[in-house]
Amino acid sequence: MEFLLENILNLVGFLVGLIIGTMSLVGFRNTGSPTLFRLTIAFFSISVGFFVIWSGYMLEDFVIQSGSIERWIQTLGIGIQTVGYFFIAFSHSIKSFFPKSRYFRSVGVFPLFLVSSVQLEHIFRSVSFILLAYGAIETMLSYFENKNKGAISVAVGLALLAFGEFLGWYSFVFPESILDHVSTIIKIGGLILLFIPVSKVPLTKIKFDDNFDDLK
Numbered sequence: 220m221e222f223l224l225e226n227i228l229n230l231v232g233f234l235v236g237l238i239i240g241t242m243s244l245v246g247f248r249n250t251g252s253p254t255l256f257r258l259t260i261a262f263f264s265i266s267v268g269f270f271v272i273w274s275g276y277m278l279e280d281f282v283i284q285s286g287s288i289e290r291w292i293q294t295l296g297i298g299i300q301t302v303g304y305f306f307i308a309f310s311h312s313i314k315s316f317f318p319k320s321r322y323f324r325s326v327g328v329f330p331l332f333l334v335s336s337v338q339l340e341h342i343f344r345s346v347s348f349i350l351l352a353y354g355a356i357e358t359m360l361s362y363f364e365n366k367n368k369g370a371i372s373v374a375v376g377l378a379l380l381a382f383g384e385f386l387g388w389y390s391f392v393f394p395e396s397i398l399d400h401v402s403t404i405i406k407i408g409g410l411i412l413l414f415i416p417v418s419k420v421p422l423t424k425i426k427f428d429d430n431f432d433d434l435k
Contacts, residue, residue: 372412
């Protein structure tokens with residue numbers, strides 16, 4: 220039952236990321252926006268990451284049958300998703316992970332030293348959380364400054380992705396719990412919220428960078 224649920228959730232994540240990536244690609248072709256190009260790479264990377272993990276569960280179900288997914292496959296999938304999260308954070312606000320304050324830059328890097336001795340998968344999740352959390356905070360601050368309602372969807376979407384990554388890391392502490400399933404569901408919800416501003420671009424054919432400047 221657990222494997223079946225993970226199969227379904229990761230397949231849904233793959234399809235959601237693929238759809239948003241395709242919409243971003245269409246928007247890039249319509250507008251020529253560099254931001255949409257980065258978002259295309261981001262969502263396709265996240266989609267591929269979900270697909271790799273889903274493939275690992277399918278391989279375990281029908282071939283290996285050892286009772287657990289191969290760790291290196293899951294680490295690979297999460298690593299590919301981390302690349303996507305980097306491009307999402309970069310597309311929304313470069314300030315989200317290059318703050319002006321030297322103190323805040325050191326705080327952002329500090330968690331990496333705390334996880335440097337553990338598994339590579341933990342490091343990927345930690346980096347993802349840092350990028351997404353900074354992006355969510357920066358976008359929410361921009362909402363208070365510019366009162367652009369579109370920023371709310373982006374900020375909440377990034378926050379959900381960050382929270383999902385946090386729960387994914389915490390599921391290692393309680394491996395038999397449902398935290399991993401909840402983590403995947405929350406991340407899918409975050410992707411759907413990020414889809415809202417992306418979906419408007421191909422339909423209206425408005426320059427995407429101009430809209431995103433308002434979100435910063």
